Amino acid sequence: MQSILRHKKQIVVVVLLVLSFFLLMDLNTRLSVLFRLSHTSDEMNTNIYDLESTKQVLLTQIAFATSDAAVQQFANSDRKWYKENDVPVFPVQDPNATPPAFVQPTPTPMAVDHWEKWWALFFGQ
DSSP states (O other): OHHHHHHHHHHHHHHHHHHHHHHHHHHHHHHHHHHHHHHHHHHHHHHHHHHHHHHHHHHHHHHHHTSHHHHHHHHHTTTOOSOTTOOOOOOOOOTTOOOOOOOOOOOOOOOOOHHHHHHHHHHOO
């Protein structure tokens, strides 16, 4: 009777050990996934920070480029296009104007012999 009880305890211990092994393997897999995803998240956050910095620089450049100071700096740099008391005038395109039509020439079909069609079908080109 004691040997049966002893065998049952051994079986339970072995089952618990096997179960523990599989649980530890699952934990190891989950931890490796966590570390990989954390690393990827850090990289993405760095990219986001870089892109936000670039966006701010570009917005600053756009704000300056659309200002009167940029026009004055451009005109006064080496060009001397207008003087200090002149009023700059910017031409504005008519929004209702139709763009010029682009006409694409139609290709003329080349005369191809019957045997050349079969050659191209089987051997390419």
